[in-house]
Amino acid sequence: MAVKSSTKKRLIELGVPEDRAHKLADDANMDAIKRMTVEQVAKKVDLELGSADLEIIMAVIREQMASRKRSRSGRITISRNALLDEDIPQGDDRFNVLNHILVPHHELVPIENEELELSPWNLIEKDFEGKDRLAKELLPKILITDPAVQAIKEMTEAEDDTLLAGWLTNRVMKVKRYSRSAGTSIAYRLVVERA
Numbered sequence: 001m002a003v004k005s006s007t008k009k010r011l012i013e014l015g016v017p018e019d020r021a022h023k024l025a026d027d028a029n030m031d032a033i034k035r036m037t038v039e040q041v042a043k044k045v046d047l048e049l050g051s052a053d054l055e056i057i058m059a060v061i062r063e064q065m066a067s068r069k070r071s072r073s074g075r076i077t078i079s080r081n082a083l084l085d086e087d088i089p090q091g092d093d094r095f096n097v098l099n100h101i102l103v104p105h106h107e108l109v110p111i112e113n114e115e116l117e118l119s120p121w122n123l124i125e126k127d128f129e130g131k132d133r134l135a136k137e138l139l140p141k142i143l144i145t146d147p148a149v150q151a152i153k154e155m156t157e158a159e160d161d162t163l164l165a166g167w168l169t170n171r172v173m174k175v176k177r178y179s180r181s182a183g184t185s186i187a188y189r190l191v192v193e194r195a
Contacts, residue, residue, distance in 0.1 A: 171190075
């Protein structure tokens with residue numbers, strides 16, 4: 001059995017008594033200690049369940065489990081369970097993906113203008129009764145869960161509270177991209193619920 005000196009040192013820094021830290025660090029790193037149950041910790045440090053010393057040690061371990069962890073790259077990662085609803089920005093504090101420089105301009109084509117906007121692509125077909133219809137299903141798709149679509153959906157629903165559920169499905173989204181070589185290009189996407 002080998003005591004992990006870095007783990008022992010860390011436990012002592014966190015407030016675990018040296019003799020208990022020595023026993024805990026015996027063949028265990030910090031990740032292994034975090035995964036231990038109360039019974040396993042009590043057995044390893046020779047304490048009875050419910051003792052005050054065991055509660056102090058478990059409090060230190062729980063604090064380490066709940067704290068933010070730094071990855072090797074130095075980025076802070078937070079477990080999804082550690083996020084509270086009040087931690088997620090709402091309203092004006094939320095980041096609008098449409099304002100990012102790398103996201104092209106998205107806009108919802110009004111239903112009455114869909115046929116006019118899509119006329120250069122000859123998407124008018126005859127249905128089974130012989131009537132003309134706009135074959136929007138031939139357009140490339142964009143999921144309703146796409147962040148840009150969600151941003152437009154939230155803004156539109158904030159302006160008009162009479163919209164029914166599912167109002168965005170089967171609508172046409174106009175996407176304008178700018179590039180130095182091609183200039184401005186326009187693409188149309190059909191909003192769908194699943195691919």
